[in-house]
Amino acid sequence: MQAAYLTLGFSHKLLPLDTREKLVFEPEALLEFLARFRQEHPSVHEIMALCTCNRVEFYLYTHAPDQIAPPLLKALAHTKQVDLKALQTSLEFHTQEHAIHHVFCVVSSLDSLVVGETQITGQFKEAFKLCLQAGLCAKHLSRLAHFALKCAAGVRNATAISSQAVSIASVAVKQAAEILQTEIAPKRAMVVGMGEMGQLVCKHLLAKGFEVALYNRNTQRALDFAKSLDNPNLQVQPLSALAQGINAYAFLFCATSAPYSVISTTMVQPCTFRRWWFDLAVPRDIEPPQEPNIWLYSVDDLQGVVARNLEQRQKDTRHAYQVVGRFSVQFAQWLQSLEVDPLIKDLRELAKQAALKELRRAIKKGYLPQEHEECVARILHNAFNTFLHHPSATLKKNAHKPESDMLGECLKSLFNLGKESMFINRYKCEFSEEGF
Known part of the structure; x- marks a missing residue:
């Protein structure tokens, strides 16, 4: 196949x-x-x-x-x-x-x-x-x-x-900012983990004016990250203080790469204030809390916010699909052009072997002296190169055109080259810009 x-x-x-x-x-x-x-x-x-x-x-x-x-x-x-x-x-x-x-x-x-x-x-x-x-x-x-x-x-x-x-990180931060429009809570948040997602959350929170406490297993790495941002509203806390932090902040964003929950129900203590937790990790970082004053958002819970953004970007999304369609066609055409050179090479090799076969037969039957073999071989080589020049040029010239499929398949059939079809011109019909 x-x-x-x-x-x-x-x-x-x-x-x-x-x-x-x-x-x-x-x-x-x-x-x-x-x-x-x-x-x-x-x-x-x-x-x-x-x-x-x-x-x-x-x-x-x-x-x-x-x-x-x-x-x-x-x-x-x-x-x-x-x-x-x-x-x-x-x-x-x-x-x-x-x-x-x-x-x-x-x-x-x-x-x-x-x-x-x-x-x-x-x-x-x-x-x-x-x-x-x-x-x-x-x-x-x-x-x-x-x-x-x-x-x-x-x-x-x-x-x-x-x-x-926006990314998942900024969607979560946007949700937190919207909560503050209807809820009275300090504009302070804690972020657990500083992989790519955690770093994005920190940047978005700082851009929204939050005070941020960053908890990470590698404290030095967190300090280096905080230094690179040079923002006084970002402070680094040791992971050993995690249990204390989750019971002190109204907003929690968790995005570690741990294969297990880093925040368990046993760490949660009753608080007089409401808390909003965003679990942005897969596998999830937070065990579902039992406290009634904690609202937990997972990655899947953010789809409502995403839906509103999609509606606003409908026009750009349509245009983006057109761009993807063009690139898809270009890639298909490029792949097709790659198949032209091997086809030309196979055709020339077929002509070469046919000429040499007849040359050897002529020498064997005495039609041609052995000492003339090299010169005649060179003449035959030049002859079939000249003969195949126009077909080769035509194949290369039309490699990106619809007719290249027909030309290539006809050549393989006529000369019994025995190669499977690699021509995919039908691709353009499905994913060209006109299809969107």
């Missing part, structure tokens, strides 16, 4: 948070899982994975795009002890042109919970880098990744979608 791009995975659209968080991998465990799966399935030439709060997706280049999903789901369900049927019913599956378009949409943040957030582009870049360094990606996924990042930049440059959109 012809090799093709394949994407399969799970996102906030179909898979609930409590199941998504079970699928999260630590980097080393993820690389081990991917390497083992590729070793067990030789049809998988290249593989990478993207794991975020809102999605776990696998991107592959494989000779068995129609057969590889069941064993991958089975391996994932076994590794993570997740119900296989739940994964099967929530699976998003795309091949070749649809896979390319899906990846471009994901990296351009058109498939995100918060459309237009820029965090996903960096996450994809890091995921690709991780898998590339591990030898899991080669030229095919590299081509896809580089073009996807180029597409994301094109969307940002052509639209205002990123400037108008």
